[in-house]
Amino acid sequence: MCFIGNLIGRNPGFITTQGEILSDLFEKDGFEVVSASSNLNPVIRLFDVLRTIVGNARKIDILIIDVFSGRAFMLAEFASLLGKVFRIPSVLVLRGGNLPEFTEEHRSRVCRVLARADSLVAPSTFLSAEMSPFGMTAEVIPNSIPIDGYSYRHRNVVSPSLIWMRSFHEIYNPHLALDAFALVKKEHREATLVMAGVDKGLEESVKTKADEMGLAESVRFPGFLDLSGKNEEFSKADIYLNTNRIDNMPVSVVEACAMGLPVVATNVGGLPYLLTHGETGLLVDSEDAEQMADAVLQLLSDPDLSERLSRNGRKLAERSSWKQVRKDWEHLFDRILDRKGLTESESSGKALVGDRR
Structure with missing residues (x-):
């Protein structure tokens, strides 16, 4: 797996994001994980994300990309495009209560990016329902807390x-x-x-x-x-x-x-x-x-x-415990890999790589 997002919570004094929490929990449970990026400079963060995907494309079974509105949307835009280029199955995770409004303002751009996903995930029924009028169906998997x-x-x-x-x-x-x-x-x-x-x-x-x-x-x-x-x-x-x-x-x-x-x-x-x-x-x-x-x-x-x-x-x-949330994610991964024709033996030993700077 490869987790992509604004992972700046790895820096002291910054709020930990769900992308960081998920990548760390999967890695702790024995999965091979790659994640990017924790760099505080948004331009360097974008290049770090691109470098991580390109450098590990052959190892990655599933790309999990956080999707935020505003300028942060560009990260998902480029990461999802690389996922398509390298034919990596991708999950786009909808984040932020302002995303529906952003989608209304930039409908064609957002819909084009979200259409690249093999599956969409929302952490709440609210966000799933709000994105439905745009033709988007998102599976609800709650945020996880320890x-x-x-x-x-x-x-x-x-x-x-x-x-x-x-x-x-x-x-x-x-x-x-x-x-x-x-x-x-x-x-x-x-x-x-x-x-x-x-x-x-x-x-x-x-x-x-x-x-x-x-x-x-x-x-x-x-x-x-x-x-x-x-x-x-x-x-x-x-x-x-x-x-x-x-x-x-x-x-x-x-x-x-x-x-x-x-x-x-x-x-x-x-x-x-x-x-x-x-x-x-x-x-x-x-x-x-x-x-x-x-x-x-x-x-x-x-x-x-x-x-x-x-x-x-x-x-x-x-209901947000890792024990429950992990089951939801694993069921989703299994369905995606089945659709792509990857068996467990083919996908084992690949998956996730991590940014620890």
Whole structure:
């Protein structure tokens, strides 16, 4: 196998991507894996991807390519073309909640690239459904998380200890978390908020706003969290806020569920496909701080609701365990190799090569 994508999470301080997680998990399980690229320079990253495919074309049985919108789409565009040139079976994995809008704007270009795939995969029912009007049928295979690595604490009763964890970027709308928290704090003066993640241009403005609102003493900014950091911070919190304007299948929400935190999330993109309101989370309108605050207050006053969301959230997260997700991927690989006429003996000993820079 060869995994292609923006694998920049291999660099310290950058968020780990699903492409990295999948390639590492398959390699850990004994598969031969190649992946590219972790280079931070987008131009060099593109050339690294091309070099990796060309240099290992004879070894690769299946090419797995992450497809993002915007400038990152070019990576999938060139990688899929090389897959066709070298007649390598390919799986294109649809990523990002903005991909349907990007496809609408660049329909012929996107459809041309996706048509090169032997199979399309989407991590959510939402993205699969959104791409269907373009004539695309994508099999749903959830994102994987290391479920055993997350410390679960069942929340029978919750405190007003809130946590938000995404990049400080416009699409993740961190200001909404702060606005909702300010309303909660009017009812619970002991309330606290942790806002964790890498800065994508808004962190300083959020800090300034917290200070201007008189919340600086109640809001903490621990920065980027690795798995150990997530376990530490989430164990201290009781409610997770997700404020995105655009989303697909946010791994951070699944991580919060894995650790037993009731989730309050904006009702956008793939979130209503991922969460069932009142059963695995609470969904509120985007941009509505009052609704988000009311949902938090509801959790604080209704132990039965908090307990149900905590219990069911963990069950939801367990569907993303590697044990289950690996079965889905292996079934897909078997079908593709069968269609291409590759027997197990012919394909063994080939497959995946890895970028570890």
